[in-house]
Amino acid sequence: MAAPMSNVDEIRDRVILGEFGVKNVHTTDYPGNYPGYDDTWDLEKFKKNFRIDIVHSDENMLEFDMIGIDAAIANAFRRILLAEVPTMAIEKAFIYNNTSIIQDEILAHRLGLVPIKADPRLFEYRNPEDQEGTEIDTIQLQLKVKCTRNPRAPKDSSDPKELYLNHMVYSGDIKWLPIGNQADVFADAKIGPVHGDILLAQLRPGQELDIVMHCVKGIGKDHAKFSPVATASYRLLPEITLLQTIEGEQAEILVTFDYLILIWGHEHV
Amino acid sequence: MDSQKDIQPVKQQPMIYICGECHTENEIKARDPIRCRECGYRIMYKKRTKRCILSPSRCVKNRSV
Numbered sequence: 001m002a003a004p005m006s007n008v009d010e011i012r013d014r015v016i017l018g019e020f021g022v023k024n025v026h027t028t029d030y031p032g033n034y035p036g037y038d039d040t041w042d043l044e045k046f047k048k049n050f051r052i053d054i055v056h057s058d059e060n061m062l063e064f065d066m067i068g069i070d071a072a073i074a075n076a077f078r079r080i081l082l083a084e085v086p087t088m089a090i091e092k093a094f095i096y097n098n099t100s101i102i103q104d105e106i107l108a109h110r111l112g113l114v115p116i117k118a119d120p121r122l123f124e125y126r127n128p129e130d131q132e133g134t135e136i137d138t139i140q141l142q143l144k145v146k147c148t149r150n151p152r153a154p155k156d157s158s159d160p161k162e163l164y165l166n167h168m169v170y171s172g173d174i175k176w177l178p179i180g181n182q183a184d185v186f187a188d189a190k191i192g193p194v195h196g197d198i199l200l201a202q203l204r205p206g207q208e209l210d211i212v213m214h215c216v217k218g219i220g221k222d223h224a225k226f227s228p229v230a231t232a233s234y235r236l237l238p239e240i241t242l243l244q245t246i247e248g249e250q251a252e253i254l255v256t257f258d259y260l261i262l263i264w265g266h267e268h269v
Numbered sequence: 270m271d272s273q274k275d276i277q278p279v280k281q282q283p284m285i286y287i288c289g290e291c292h293t294e295n296e297i298k299a300r301d302p303i304r305c306r307e308c309g310y311r312i313m314y315k316k317r318t319k320r321c322i323l324s325p326s327r328c329v330k331n332r333s334v
Binding site for chain 1: 319321322324325326
């Protein structure tokens with residue numbers, strides 16, 4: 001399995017993991033840099049060498065391999081995902097009543113960070129001068145919860161779950177109020193928070209929340225609440241070369257070690 | 270426009286105050302003695318305003334000393 005690479009190929013294609021750092025990271029295969037190699041960029045050559053393999057894809061995570069592309073491009077994708085992919089998020093909270101112990105601005109801040117399930121491609125950015133918001137650039141949401149004492153609580157209970165009704169305010173209590181023609185356009189799109197179990201505030205009997213919120217389209221560069229990813233990261237695909245045949249018990253240990261990295265060539269520790 | 274409202278201005282809504290100790294709502298009229306109906310506590314708090322307050326869903330800007 002160990003095929004020795006010529007030194008030049010190794011410098012061109014590989015990043016080397018040393019004891020205290022990573023070496024040979026910068027791109028060097030510019031046209032003219034290596035005599036004897038034709039490094040001019042060619043679309044056909046790029047298409048032939050480039051491949052994307054999706055490793056894992058579910059509702060919350062996407063992992064894929066990009067093969068045949070420079071690390072700088074992968075990094076560019078990562079930066080764009082974090083900062084420039086638009087989403088919808090709560091921007092203004094009109095607080096009609098808040099008698100909870102969570103202050104208005106803290107509550108508004110928490111609401112802003114709640115992820116909203118709405119396709120930002122179907123909305124436009126709001127004009128900076130516009131204070132009201134139109135149906136094409138705003139989603140209106142409402143949070144209206146009142147905590148009361150539970151009349152059917154057992155006599156000597158001390159568990160808040162039994163004593164009070166509505167004493168925990170979750171993001172699932174946020175309801176969508178369609179404006180204008182949104183009720184028809186988004187009839188089956190169920191606009192609302194992505195997760196219903198984010199705890200926003202706790203209440204006690206007599207306290208209530210009555211808030212109307214406006215969601216607008218924005219990007220992560222403006223405020224982190226607009227970033228669509230929890231995070232985006234990339235790493236270089238590790239190359240693991242076995243220097244000798246491994247058998248028996250050692251082979252069993254090797255199989256269970258996910259991240260064992262044998263350092264090729266002259267960089268042994 | 271005024272004739273549509275009552276002859277008395279709408280300011281005759283009863284003022285409800287909240288007791289400082291037992292948090293019950295007491296209706297206190299003008300020149301009433303200030304006392305809670307239930308516990309007799311003499312410090313009352315006003316209810317939160319019904320006016321809408323607009324809060325930006327962003328961090329409040331840090332103001333350096």
